[in-house]
Amino acid sequence: MNAEDVRKVAVIGAGIMGHGIAQSLATAGYEVTVTDTNAAALESVPARVERNLAAFIDAGLIAAADVPVILGRIHTAPSLEEAAAGADVVIEAATENQDLKRQLFNRLDAACPERTILTSNSSSLLISEFASETKRQDRCILTHWMNPPHIVPAVEVIPGPFTSQETIEVVTRMLRRAGKLPVRLQKEIPGYLVNRIQMAMFREVWSLWSKGVASAEDLDMAVRGSFGFRLPSVGPLLANDLAGDETTYVIARRLLPIIDSSPEPSTAFREMVEKGDFGLKTGRGFYDHTPQEWQAIVDKRDRDLLRQLKCSRE
Numbered sequence: 001m002n003a004e005d006v007r008k009v010a011v012i013g014a015g016i017m018g019h020g021i022a023q024s025l026a027t028a029g030y031e032v033t034v035t036d037t038n039a040a041a042l043e044s045v046p047a048r049v050e051r052n053l054a055a056f057i058d059a060g061l062i063a064a065a066d067v068p069v070i071l072g073r074i075h076t077a078p079s080l081e082e083a084a085a086g087a088d089v090v091i092e093a094a095t096e097n098q099d100l101k102r103q104l105f106n107r108l109d110a111a112c113p114e115r116t117i118l119t120s121n122s123s124s125l126l127i128s129e130f131a132s133e134t135k136r137q138d139r140c141i142l143t144h145w146m147n148p149p150h151i152v153p154a155v156e157v158i159p160g161p162f163t164s165q166e167t168i169e170v171v172t173r174m175l176r177r178a179g180k181l182p183v184r185l186q187k188e189i190p191g192y193l194v195n196r197i198q199m200a201m202f203r204e205v206w207s208l209w210s211k212g213v214a215s216a217e218d219l220d221m222a223v224r225g226s227f228g229f230r231l232p233s234v235g236p237l238l239a240n241d242l243a244g245d246e247t248t249y250v251i252a253r254r255l256l257p258i259i260d261s262s263p264e265p266s267t268a269f270r271e272m273v274e275k276g277d278f279g280l281k282t283g284r285g286f287y288d289h290t291p292q293e294w295q296a297i298v299d300k301r302d303r304d305l306l307r308q309l310k311c312s313r314e
């Protein structure tokens with residue numbers, strides 16, 4: 001199959017990720033059919049997408065007249081089999097559970113036409129952990145979108161050792177057409193790229209917070225105002241080159257032996273989670289806010305990210 005042949009996409013799972021993925025692909029012109037075992041989640045897809053699109057209009061990224069066209073490309077189906085019939089590409093974005101993903105790939109293999117490419121949005125599993133449920137391993141691949149998927153540009157593309165070059169090409173071109181930045185891995189590795197890198201930073205931040213070296217506000221400000229401020233322009237390796245690699249090497253030799261290298265998250269972070277403080281979901285985490293304040297924070301984050309997205313496209 002060529003990338004130009006992809007017209008219909010099925011999205012399995014209408015949660016945080018599924019509805020945003022459906023929005024991105026429908027905006028790019030694909031006909032998207034979403035399914036979910038939770039009827040309420042499925043029914044609310046058009047309303048959630050419409051709310052997201054309102055922020056895109058405010059940011060000047062789409063016109064108001066685009067909304068009915070985009071929504072008209074998003075369909076819902078009551079079962080995986082109905083969603084998958086006729087799909088050129090399937091994006092599995094159901095709950096993170098290996099047994100569930102194995103079952104879904106097994107059913108998708110039976111329900112889809114032979115040409116269909118099966119992708120999974122798993123954030124921790126490898127495609128080789130469940131593609132063996134199918135008779136089309138060459139057409140199985142992992143695509144790791146980031147939250148919020150309708151805004152964040154990068155999508156990691158992680159083939160298994162059995163994935164064909166054609167599958168990699170078709171999926172990469174579909175993502176590009178949806179305005180995404182596909183990042184291809186040359187081999188499978190747990191955590192892929194982004195979560196491994198992000199986790200290395202989180203470990204040190206949690207450790208500094210646990211030791212009381214700085215408040216949550218100051219830790220966040222230190223990152224946002226320094227290397228975080230540079231990141232939209234230069235990635236870490238280019239930043240090394242610009243700063244002088246020999247200087248960074250000397251600093252690394254001094255700091256790497258003393259920064260946190262524990263295989264467990266810091267004790268205070270564990271205690272916070274054990275207490276049931278999960279952040280936005282429970283009202284308190286590193287920060288303590290009312291539901292209205294949390295909503296205002298999420299709305300501001302989305303406005304900021306959409307402005308950044310607009311700048312990155314100019």
Ligand SMILES: NC(=O)c1ccc[n+]([C@@H]2O[C@H](COP(=O)([O-])OP(=O)(O)OC[C@H]3O[C@@H](n4cnc5c(N)ncnc54)[C@H](O)[C@@H]3O)[C@@H](O)[C@H]2O)c1
Nearest residue numbers: 013015016017036037038041093094095096121122123147
């Ligand atoms: N949330 C994130 O930040 C994020 C980021 C990247 C990747 N992911 C990955 O994306 C996937 C989905 O995550 P999410 O955050 O959207 O989860 P979610 O809990 O918001 O949504 C998952 C949806 O899958 C549905 N589901 C469960 N079993 C199903 C089945 N048999 N058939 C159809 N639908 C079914 C659930 O009802 C739910 O609506 C997971 O694999 C997750 O690891 C999540």
